[in-house]
Amino acid sequence: xxIDVAAYPRTRWRRGKSLVFRAFxxxxxxxxxxxxxxxxxxxxxxxxxxWRWNVLTTMSQGTGGGLANAIVGTGVIMLGVLVMAGTVGIxxxxxxxxxxxxxxxxAGGGVMRVAIDVLAGFPSIxxxxxxxxxxxxxxxxxxxxxxxxxxxxxxxxxxxxxxxxSALRQxxxxxxxxxEALGMxxxxxxxxxxxxxxxxxxxxxxxxxxxxxxxxxxxxxxxxGVTNNLxxxxxxxxxxxxxxxxxxxxxxxxxAAAHVVSYDASVILIVMVLALLVFARLVVTRTQRHTxxxx
Amino acid sequence: xxxxxxLFVVVVLAVKAWPAIRVNGFGFLTSSAWLPxxxxxxxxxxxxxxxxAGARYGAWPLIAGTxxxxxxxxxxxxxxxxxxxxxxxxxxxxxxxxxxGFFVEILAGIPSVIIGLWGVLVLGPYLxxxxxxxxxxxxxxxxxxxxxxxxxxxGEGLLTSGLVLGLMIVPIIASTTRDLFLQxxxxxxxxxEALGMxxxxxxxxxxxxWVRSGIIGATVLGLGRALGETIAVxxxxxxxxxxxxxxxxxxxTTIAATIxxxxxxxxxxxxxxxxxxxxxxxxxxxxxxxxxxxLARRIVSRSSRMSAPVGRA
Numbered sequence: 001x002x003i004d005v006a007a008y009p010r011t012r013w014r015r016g017k018s019l020v021f022r023a024f025x026x027x028x029x030x031x032x033x034x035x036x037x038x039x040x041x042x043x044x045x046x047x048x049x050x051w052r053w054n055v056l057t058t059m060s061q062g063t064g065g066g067l068a069n070a071i072v073g074t075g076v077i078m079l080g081v082l083v084m085a086g087t088v089g090i091x092x093x094x095x096x097x098x099x100x101x102x103x104x105x106x107a108g109g110g111v112m113r114v115a116i117d118v119l120a121g122f123p124s125i126x127x128x129x130x131x132x133x134x135x136x137x138x139x140x141x142x143x144x145x146x147x148x149x150x151x152x153x154x155x156x157x158x159x160x161x162x163x164x165x166s167a168l169r170q171x172x173x174x175x176x177x178x179x180e181a182l183g184m185x186x187x188x189x190x191x192x193x194x195x196x197x198x199x200x201x202x203x204x205x206x207x208x209x210x211x212x213x214x215x216x217x218x219x220x221x222x223x224x225g226v227t228n229n230l231x232x233x234x235x236x237x238x239x240x241x242x243x244x245x246x247x248x249x250x251x252x253x254x255x256a257a258a259h260v261v262s263y264d265a266s267v268i269l270i271v272m273v274l275a276l277l278v279f280a281r282l283v284v285t286r287t288q289r290h291t292x293x294x295x
Numbered sequence: 296x297x298x299x300x301x302l303f304v305v306v307v308l309a310v311k312a313w314p315a316i317r318v319n320g321f322g323f324l325t326s327s328a329w330l331p332x333x334x335x336x337x338x339x340x341x342x343x344x345x346x347x348a349g350a351r352y353g354a355w356p357l358i359a360g361t362x363x364x365x366x367x368x369x370x371x372x373x374x375x376x377x378x379x380x381x382x383x384x385x386x387x388x389x390x391x392x393x394x395x396g397f398f399v400e401i402l403a404g405i406p407s408v409i410i411g412l413w414g415v416l417v418l419g420p421y422l423x424x425x426x427x428x429x430x431x432x433x434x435x436x437x438x439x440x441x442x443x444x445x446x447x448x449x450g451e452g453l454l455t456s457g458l459v460l461g462l463m464i465v466p467i468i469a470s471t472t473r474d475l476f477l478q479x480x481x482x483x484x485x486x487x488e489a490l491g492m493x494x495x496x497x498x499x500x501x502x503x504x505w506v507r508s509g510i511i512g513a514t515v516l517g518l519g520r521a522l523g524e525t526i527a528v529x530x531x532x533x534x535x536x537x538x539x540x541x542x543x544x545x546x547x548t549t550i551a552a553t554i555x556x557x558x559x560x561x562x563x564x565x566x567x568x569x570x571x572x573x574x575x576x577x578x579x580x581x582x583x584x585x586x587x588x589x590l591a592r593r594i595v596s597r598s599s600r601m602s603a604p605v606g607r608a
Binding site for chain 1: 378555
């Protein structure tokens, strides 16, 4: 550090650039974290003064009332996506990791991979449009649970498939070889050894998919519809409410009661989504500790 | 299943959009009109398709709006993401970098409708009241910067949309870039430092070149997200059809925001032509995002085959 700056004319310049660079890195971090804190803080600050607990237990009435039906609706949609997208996504991930392997050992399944990548980046509103035109109108299903589940599942299957694939790839080769040495059949080894040890990674993918499903608006607006009632146990012809609808619709309604619904729905949704993401993170850190200990 | 789903979506879009493609022709890409026509009576026949009298559609303002907002988002998000990644990997101690890094990742999970709500209720009015006027009053009248002068509006518009989109894609690019930086082996960096390079020089000559294509891939993925983002943009863009914004503050709309805000009223068109036109717009957006995604794939797969790129800086 004790360099004679005067003897090296460029040193001062280079040191200055380095300082600017350091300031830039910390500045950008503040530019990312600052607005995020501002965002969450301002939404909470708007909801808290008018917060009433019965929003969790009463039904919505037009642009006012509570949100119980929407909370249950979002829960039902998440559950449905967990079943539908979870099945398809995990099977796709298993296929990509275990069966779509070329003889050379390199990853195969080219078309499937391209399809998943394209689907992951597909504009959600276009999927929603197709759901509305083809399923709700075309097949006459109306605004209901099944078209909503199908469209949201299309959105999140790529995430689950990729998480499953990378979790399966991280399973040590020893496990597979050990299973084979014990005389297990391929399918049995896959079920009992490989998938089991990849389970934390798969669960993380599912949780992230659930948080996406709960926070989506565009694909649901024209597939799920809206109702003031609790979800019924029907897949077709009965609309189902969800939280994001009330945020999207009520913020620019003329009544204060509507604004309150919008802010309350935002806070409830943030809490739900953050809880899922934190839980997903805990799964990852716990299992990392586990694998390190096992070594 | 994913292949079948994708085929299903593309086929439905194409079939639905076919009449609109025939009627609107190539002018759809360049004209600015968005006239639903007389939906209560007279119809006319163009190329064997029945459309409301006087209906004329052009998507140029939507295409321009989509590209403009995404460009602003990338221009803002890329440097900030790289800076954030450096702060998280090199500058901050581990015990603080880990939770902050997790916070940045979580930011990617905040629902876009909530970001849109904040953008239109808090960020937009603040910028229009306290920031934009200062900028607008002080920019010199030279090319590019000229677009920053003029009426600043009420905070709903192009620049606000771009900023909100930028904030939404920063977590994607930043967390990927951070993971990439962590994969850069320490030896070349230490060697460069031993040769007397400063932090900034190590970053520019060693770390960034080492993972450059990964960063480009992440950026293109972020671009795909920005192009397709619907709800947040629909809330903060002002959703004004038919005009390209004259400066960076003006109200505008994008393809995705138009579909979500117009589908309701399009369904009232008895001939179904308005819905078909939205399908054409959706097909256009889908094609753009497919191209962007495949591009990202190519870049990322090329990067994984590449060996140590030191010296290519």
